[in-house]
Amino acid sequence: MVDIWNGMTQAVWLMLTLDPELVEISLRSLRVTLSALLVACTIALPLAALLAVRRFRWRRGIIALLNALMGLPPVVVGLVVYVILSRSGPLGVLGLLFTPTAMIVAQTVIIVPLIASVAHQSIRELWAEYHDLLISMNVSETQKIRTLLWDSRRALLTAALAGFGRAIGEVGAIMIVGGNIDHATRVLTTAIALETGKGDFGLALALGFVLIALAVAVNLSIHWLGRTERGDRW
Amino acid sequence: MSALLPLVAQGAMSRRGGRVLVGPVDLRLDGPGITVLIGPNGAGKTSLLSLLHGTARLSSGSITWACPLDEARHAQAFVFQRPVMLRRSVIENIAYPLRIRKVPRREALARAETAARRVGLGEMLNRYAPLLSGGEQQKLALARALITEPQVLFLDEPCASLDGRAMREIESILTAARASGTRLVLSTHDMGQARRLADDVLFLLRGRLHDSGPATTFFTRPETPQARAFLQGDIVE
Numbered sequence: 001m002v003d004i005w006n007g008m009t010q011a012v013w014l015m016l017t018l019d020p021e022l023v024e025i026s027l028r029s030l031r032v033t034l035s036a037l038l039v040a041c042t043i044a045l046p047l048a049a050l051l052a053v054r055r056f057r058w059r060r061g062i063i064a065l066l067n068a069l070m071g072l073p074p075v076v077v078g079l080v081v082y083v084i085l086s087r088s089g090p091l092g093v094l095g096l097l098f099t100p101t102a103m104i105v106a107q108t109v110i111i112v113p114l115i116a117s118v119a120h121q122s123i124r125e126l127w128a129e130y131h132d133l134l135i136s137m138n139v140s141e142t143q144k145i146r147t148l149l150w151d152s153r154r155a156l157l158t159a160a161l162a163g164f165g166r167a168i169g170e171v172g173a174i175m176i177v178g179g180n181i182d183h184a185t186r187v188l189t190t191a192i193a194l195e196t197g198k199g200d201f202g203l204a205l206a207l208g209f210v211l212i213a214l215a216v217a218v219n220l221s222i223h224w225l226g227r228t229e230r231g232d233r234w
Numbered sequence: 235m236s237a238l239l240p241l242v243a244q245g246a247m248s249r250r251g252g253r254v255l256v257g258p259v260d261l262r263l264d265g266p267g268i269t270v271l272i273g274p275n276g277a278g279k280t281s282l283l284s285l286l287h288g289t290a291r292l293s294s295g296s297i298t299w300a301c302p303l304d305e306a307r308h309a310q311a312f313v314f315q316r317p318v319m320l321r322r323s324v325i326e327n328i329a330y331p332l333r334i335r336k337v338p339r340r341e342a343l344a345r346a347e348t349a350a351r352r353v354g355l356g357e358m359l360n361r362y363a364p365l366l367s368g369g370e371q372q373k374l375a376l377a378r379a380l381i382t383e384p385q386v387l388f389l390d391e392p393c394a395s396l397d398g399r400a401m402r403e404i405e406s407i408l409t410a411a412r413a414s415g416t417r418l419v420l421s422t423h424d425m426g427q428a429r430r431l432a433d434d435v436l437f438l439l440r441g442r443l444h445d446s447g448p449a450t451t452f453f454t455r456p457e458t459p460q461a462r463a464f465l466q467g468d469i470v471e
Contacts, residue, residue, distance in 0.1 A: 126321070133318035135289050138307040139334055147330075151321045 007205020014206050015213075026210060029187040030218075032100050032174070033167045036107035040167075041160055044112045048119035048159075049145040052127045063120065069113035074106075078173030081106045085177065098179040103187070106173040111163035118162055122155035123148050157226050161219055168215055188214070237300050238309050238385040239417060240264035241286065245295030248285045256281040256441045258295055263386075263419065268412050270428045270449070271421040273438035274470050279421040280315070282438060283388045286419065287312050308335075311384040315391040317375035319363040324355055327363045328378045335382065349377040353407055369400025376407050380416070387411065389420040393427060405431060425465065429453055437461045439470065 014022045051063055083089050085097040085105075096102045126148055134144055149156065171189035178185035180194060188211045195204035240262055247257025256278030263269060271279050284290040286297060288307055299306035311331075320327050329346035333339065350356050353373040358366070363374060372392055379387055389408075393401045408431060412418055422428050428435065432449035437456075439445075445461040446452070456462045464470045 130318060130320070132289070132314060133320075136287065136312040136314075137331055137334060143334055147320070 003201045004205060006202040008209060010202045011206035011209040015210065022207070022210065024183070025186055025188055025191055025207075026214060028100065028185075029168060029189070029211070030214065032103045032187060033107060033164060036104045036111065036167050037160060037164050039104065039108045040111045040115055040163055041156075043108075044116035044159075044163075045119055045149055045156055046145060048116045049123050049148050051116075051120050052123045052148065053141060053144050063117075066113045066117045066120070070117050072110055072113060073172070074110055074170050075172035075176065077109050078106050078176030081109065081173065081177050097177060098181060098185060100178070100185055102177040103174040103185060106177045107167040107170060110170060110173060111167050114166055115159045115163040118159035119152075119156050122152050122159070126152045126155075154226065157222065161222060164218060165215060168218075169211070238306055239300055241297070241299055241386070243286065243295065243297045246285055246292060246297050247294045248281050248290050249293040254441055255290075256285060256438075257293075259285075259443050261436065261443060261446070263417065266412060266415055266417055267433035268408065268418040268420060268431045269434050269436060270432035271419065271436045271438060272423075272425070272428050272464070273444075274464065277438040278441040279438055280390050281441075283312070283390050283419065283421055287388050308382075309384055310386040310388065311379035311382065313372075313375050313379050313387070313389040313392050315394050317371045319366070319371055319374070321362075321364055323360045324363050324366070324374055325350060325359040327374055328355075328381055331378060331382045345381060346377075349381045350374075352410075353377045354403060369396050369403070372396060372400065372404060373407070376404065380407075380411055384416060386417045386419065389418065391421055391423060394423065401427070425467075437464065439464075 051059060081102065082097065084091050085094070085102055086092055087097070096105070130148070130151075134147065139147070169189060171193055174185075174187060175190050175193065178187070178190065180186050180190040186194075188207055192204050192207045192211070195201075195207065241264075243259055243261050245258040245260060247259070248255045259282060271282065273279055281290060285292060287310060288297075288303070289312070301309075320330060322330075325343060325346050328349050329339075329342040332342035332345060337345075347356070347359060350359055353376055355370065355373055355377065358370070363371070366374065376392070392408075393404055396404070405427065408418060408420070412433075420431065422431075429449070432452075434448045435446060435452040436443060437445040437452075437458075437460075439460055445456060445458045447457070452461070453465065456465055460470050
C-alpha cells in the first residue's frame, strides 16, 4: 500500500512540476503511438471496407487471418521487425533500428489486424443494410468504400481507439526495436519496465499513472472531437 | 441523355438455385405513364422489377433498352418496399445520388433542398434519416430517386404499411412525376391504388405475365378468368 501511495504522490508531483524528463517521455509515447495509429488506420480501414465490398478468392481466408492476428504476440512482432531492420537484415541499410521510426513500424504491424477486424465487423453490417440501394444506384466500388467508411465513422472511431489502447500500452515490441535509449527511444512503457527492474517502484508507479491518464485523456478528446454520445443521434 | 425507352424483354427469366423466380416474360414498355404490376403474393412482382432494373441476375432471355446498358442503368431508379436510409441527414440522403454523379456539393445540396420541399420534407432537412417515420422515409426515398430525373422509375410496393395520408401524399408525388414525363413501373397489392394510378396493367401469376392491357379495359373487362377472379378479390393461385 505504501508503494502505491508513494507512487500516486510522486505522480502528482511529477505532473504538477512538469518534470522535463516525464514530459519528454510522455510526448514521445504519444508521438510514436499516434503516428502508428495514423499509418495503421490508413491501411486497415480501406482494407476492411474492401473486404466487405469485393468478393474475391482469398477473402474469407484473409478475414480469418486478420481475426487470428488480433492476438499477435508483440514480442514476436518486435523480433521480426528487429531482424528485418538489423544491419544484416533486408532493410538494414535504412539504419532504422533503435529509432522511433522502428517503434512506429512495430506498433503499426501489431494494431493493423485489430483495427481491420473490428472495422470490418461494423462495415459488413452496414454493407448488408446498404447493399440493395447502392447496387441499384450503380455506385462504383471506390464510391461504395467511401460511403461505407464515412457512414460507419463512429464505429471506426471505436476500432481506432482499440488500436490506440493496444499500442500505447505495448512494451514488448518497442523494447526490442527501440532499445529504451534515454532521450532517443525511451517511452512510458519501457521506462516503467526499466524503473521496476531497478526497484524504483515509486517512479514506476508514477509513470504508470501518467500512462493511464494519457490514455484516458486521448480517448476522451477523440470522443469529444467525434461528438459521440451527444445530441440526438445514437 | 439518349432515350431509354422502349424497353423490350424477350423470354426474360430469373432463377435461383434451380427455382424459377420469374419468367419467361415478354413485354414492351414505351411512352410516358404508369404501369401497375399486380398479382398474388409470390407471383414474382419484386423479382420482375429487379430483373428489369438490372439488379437481379438474368438467367436466360434478354432485356434491352434503347441505349447502351451503362447509360440505361444511370437513367433509372428504384424505390424499395422498405426504404433504405443512409445513416445521414435527410438532405444528405437526397443529395447522395447527385454526389455520386460528381455534382458539386453546394449545388447538390441546393437541389436536394428543393426536392425535399417538393415532397414535404422541407421542415426536417437536418434530421437523422433512419429516425424518420415510415411515411417520411418513403417520401425521402422518392425524392432521392427522382432527384436525378430518371426516365424510368421502378417502385416495389411503395405504399405497403403506410397510413392513408402518407399514401395520398406519395400518390400525388407519383402523378406529378408522371406529368413531368417519367415512366413509372409500380407493383402494388392495393387494388384501389392500382385503379387510381394505372395507365396500363400487367397481371403476373406464377412468375408469368398472365394478362395485361390498358387500365380502362383491364379493370372493366379482364380477358382471363384468373384476372377477373383476382380483381373480384378471390384467392388466385
